[in-house]
Amino acid sequence: MIGAFRDLGRRGLFLFDPETAHGMSITALKSGLVPACRINADPRLRQTVAGLEFANPIGMAAGFDKNAEVPEALLKLGFGFTEIGTVTPKAQPGNPRPRIFRLVEDEGVINRLGFNNEGHEAAFQRLKAIRGNGIIGVNIGANKDSADRIADYVAGIRRFYSVARYFTANISSPNTPGLRDLQARESLSALLSAVLAARDEEAAKAGRRIPVLLKIAPDLTEEGMDDIAAEATSHALDGLIVSNTTLSRDGLRDQRQAKEAGGLSGKPVFEKSTVVLAKMRRRVGASLPIIGVGGVSSAETALEKIKAGADLVQLYSCMVYEGPGLPGQIISGLSKLLDRERAGSIRDLRDARLDYWANRNV
Numbered sequence: 001m002i003g004a005f006r007d008l009g010r011r012g013l014f015l016f017d018p019e020t021a022h023g024m025s026i027t028a029l030k031s032g033l034v035p036a037c038r039i040n041a042d043p044r045l046r047q048t049v050a051g052l053e054f055a056n057p058i059g060m061a062a063g064f065d066k067n068a069e070v071p072e073a074l075l076k077l078g079f080g081f082t083e084i085g086t087v088t089p090k091a092q093p094g095n096p097r098p099r100i101f102r103l104v105e106d107e108g109v110i111n112r113l114g115f116n117n118e119g120h121e122a123a124f125q126r127l128k129a130i131r132g133n134g135i136i137g138v139n140i141g142a143n144k145d146s147a148d149r150i151a152d153y154v155a156g157i158r159r160f161y162s163v164a165r166y167f168t169a170n171i172s173s174p175n176t177p178g179l180r181d182l183q184a185r186e187s188l189s190a191l192l193s194a195v196l197a198a199r200d201e202e203a204a205k206a207g208r209r210i211p212v213l214l215k216i217a218p219d220l221t222e223e224g225m226d227d228i229a230a231e232a233t234s235h236a237l238d239g240l241i242v243s244n245t246t247l248s249r250d251g252l253r254d255q256r257q258a259k260e261a262g263g264l265s266g267k268p269v270f271e272k273s274t275v276v277l278a279k280m281r282r283r284v285g286a287s288l289p290i291i292g293v294g295g296v297s298s299a300e301t302a303l304e305k306i307k308a309g310a311d312l313v314q315l316y317s318c319m320v321y322e323g324p325g326l327p328g329q330i331i332s333g334l335s336k337l338l339d340r341e342r343a344g345s346i347r348d349l350r351d352a353r354l355d356y357w358a359n360r361n362v
């Protein structure tokens, strides 16, 4: 059923430009037309990360549900968690269209959306109305025309404190000019100090400490990774998300679309993002939570992220190609892989191929 839905859905959606198709997917999810996932929860996939209990390690990455329109519908597809955003304090239109491109031969996507979103208030009102208990993270960013970018992140922590199960400070979108500069050591130190101080103040008021993760780019030098690891550990950050889209265009078949400006995601970013994930795991040690994201398309690639050092995994682009059955397929596939590896828990396989991935260069 889901297979037929996938083929039909994909053939149908690919008749439209990618942004229109995305809007249609959101509408379908809102209307309840997309079949829910019916798989049995496998206790071996459960784990506690950053103090949160995840039923399975597969999450929807930021960018799919920027305005918090369909978080519960996404959880019904089988995802163990979902991340809304990136949200900025004020609504903003983003870059002119077209701004999302499919690289069909490569199963990749290039986007230069530029944080188009309805702003904090709209997303907050939707999240406030949710009664379920699923894990919904809030990914926060800065407005393009902001005079004080750090203040925008702090505003995100304060606005969403009562509704977020975790926060992601996204400093790695390539589509807001200068945003990635926040990854440089001094700026990162200032950002983390301000964001974590705001979190601590809100935690004292609410009596609940919400974890804050930092989402980084895959386009980092070894020194850049050293700096981020040093700041992450010295500021007692709760975790990292590795990684956002890449500016690289290496190894692409679709040379026509490859010329489009923006961040590349999907299968072509798998290798690079997995190498950076392992290199960051090596640097931050065993206990800091890391979410691996970039090019996950199957149970095998999801498990490879875990073996490279990830506690949890997210995906977005490959669902464009595989359809809404993908999270369910990955989750049942992971159970089969655990049988094959005779592993009692997904956690047992973390870091199993850390050396392989951390020693590669991309």
Ligand SMILES: Cc1cc2nc3c(=O)[nH]c(=O)nc-3n(C[C@H](O)[C@H](O)[C@H](O)COP(=O)(O)O)c2cc1C
Pocket: 061, 062, 063, 064, 066, 085, 086, 100, 109, 111, 113, 115, 139, 170, 173, 215, 243, 244, 245, 264, 265, 266, 267, 269, 293, 294, 295, 296, 314, 315, 316, 317, 318
């Ligand atoms: C169309 C599109 C929009 C995205 N928007 C965001 C965003 O707003 N914030 C963010 O942190 N990441 C955003 N991302 C990046 C994804 O969350 C993810 O890090 C990246 O695409 C790699 O994963 P994937 O290969 O599974 O897509 C976006 C990705 C795509 C394809």
